[in-house]
Amino acid sequence: MKQKILFGTLLIASLGTVSLAFAQQxxxxxxPPQATEFYTPIPPKVTPxxxxxxxxxDAIVLxxxxxxxxxxxxxxxxxxxxxxxxxxxxxxxKGTGDIQSKLSFGDAxxxxxxxxxxxxxxxxxxxxxxxxxxxxLYEVQILDxxxxxxxxxxxxxxxxxxxxxxxxxxxxxxxWNYYDIIFKAPRFDKNGMLTSPATVTVMINGVLVQNNxxxxxxxxxxxxxxxxxxxxxxxxxxxDHSNPVRFRNIWVxxx
Numbered sequence: 702m703k704q705k706i707l708f709g710t711l712l713i714a715s716l717g718t719v720s721l722a723f724a725q726q727x728x729x730x731x732x733p734p735q736a737t738e739f740y741t742p743i744p745p746k747v748t749p750x751x752x753x754x755x756x757x758x759d760a761i762v763l764x765x766x767x768x769x770x771x772x773x774x775x776x777x778x779x780x781x782x783x784x785x786x787x788x789x790x791x792x793x794x795k796g797t798g799d800i801q802s803k804l805s806f807g808d809a810x811x812x813x814x815x816x817x818x819x820x821x822x823x824x825x826x827x828x829x830x831x832x833x834x835x836x837x838l839y840e841v842q843i844l845d846x847x848x849x850x851x852x853x854x855x856x857x858x859x860x861x862x863x864x865x866x867x868x869x870x871x872x873x874x875x876x877w878n879y880y881d882i883i884f885k886a887p888r889f890d891k892n893g894m895l896t897s898p899a900t901v902t903v904m905i906n907g908v909l910v911q912n913n914x915x916x917x918x919x920x921x922x923x924x925x926x927x928x929x930x931x932x933x934x935x936x937x938x939x940x941d942h943s944n945p946v947r948f949r950n951i952w953v954x955x956x
Contacts (some may be wrong), residue, residue, distance in 0.1 A: 720785070721730075728911035754812060754879055756952035763802055763937075764791055764951040775799035775837070775938055784798055784941075790816075791948040793831060793941050800941075801837060805934035807886040808956040811835075812879065816947040817845035819875040823944075825851040831872065832861065832940035835884045838919040838931070841903055841911075843946060847871045861920040877949070878906055886933065887916070894932035939953040 748758040754764050763771045766789030776798045783797035817829030829845025839860070846856035846869065855857070857878070858866035872878050881904040888897040898918075903911035918926030926936035939948065 712889070713777045733794075741861050747907045754814065754950055756794065756812070757954065758949075760812075760857075760952040760954045761774055761804065763804075764948065766790065766949060769800075770877075770894040771803055771935065772800045772939075773803055775801040778936075787917050787947075789949065793939075793944060793946050795941065795945065799834075799938050801936040801938040803936070805932070805936050806836070806953055806955055809884055810954040811882040811884065811937070812950065812952050813940045813948065814877050814879040814950045815843055816877050816949075817847070817874040818947075824857060828944070829946055830940075830942035830944050832938075832942065833880065833882075833944040834920075834938035834940065835882070835899075835901065836886060836931070836935040837938040838935070839884075839899060839901070839916055840920040841880060841882060841901070843940070845871075845874055847873045851898075858905045860901060860911060860914060860916060863917055863920060863926065864911060864914050866905070868908060868910060870905050870908035870910070872906065879950075880905055881907075883913075885956075887928060889928075889930040897932075898928070903907075916953060 702762065711792075726834040727814050728857070746758070754913045763914065765788070769784065769786065769791070774780045774782055774797075778801065782800040784794050784800055785792050811833075813833055815831070821828065826844070828849045831843040832840045833843060834840050840857060842857055842859045843862045844851065844855070844857045853865035854862050858869070858880075883902040887895060887899040890896050899916040900913050901911055901916060902913045916926075918928045920926065937953070
């Protein structure tokens with residue numbers, strides 16, 4: 702009996718040794734670091750703006766203080782933009798209506814600088830109000846909400862009536878604020894059905910206030926937002942809300 706037990710023990714040990722040796726032989730050798738490296742495509746070279754948020758070399762400059770040649774009236778989409786340029790700054794002219802870009806954009810990176818009026822008139826939504834409309838439909842709110850109270854999903858940096866800003870990093874009236882916006886346009890299939898909603902990231906004065914939020918549809922003053930099929934690219938729009946908000950240094954990088 703002892704001999705049988707000893708033989709069985711030796712047999713199991715031998716099989717274990719064979720299995721271990723086989724496993725060692727079939728183990729995949731580790732990949733070299735080079736196996737997960739790639740060298741193409743090479744990102745194109747872009748020269749950043751030298752200072753003061755100047756446009757990078759691959760940007761389309763929509764307003765540099767010299768003219769309104771890149772904008773038209775949003776009333777008919779063709780007549781000259783009726784706002785004024787004062788000392789290189791674009792100023793909203795009350796009652797003239799919104800303006801829009803001549804060019805159309807879809808996915809894009811935007812930079813826009815604005816300043817609320819130093820003369821305080823009104824409160825809440827009546828104070829330093831304008832708007833930056835992505836594709837003319839999706840509003841990133843512009844408002845003097847530095848110390849003025851209003852509904853939070855309508856203050857500066859909000860996706861109007863959808864998302865309030867995470868924080869309020871606004872500078873006061875007369876000072877310049879800047880928005881950096883990353884926008885992904887919605888997608889629709891051939892039947893006009895939404896296949897992918899729009900998303901947007903917004904920074905105010907270098908501070909993140911909208912973190913890749915998913916838009917519920919075009920921003921609406923009244924009612925619930927709902928998507929309706931539209932073109933892959935549309936003009937941006939700046940709003941005349943009867944306040945003399947100023948703009949400068951507006952540029953875009955189509956993505």
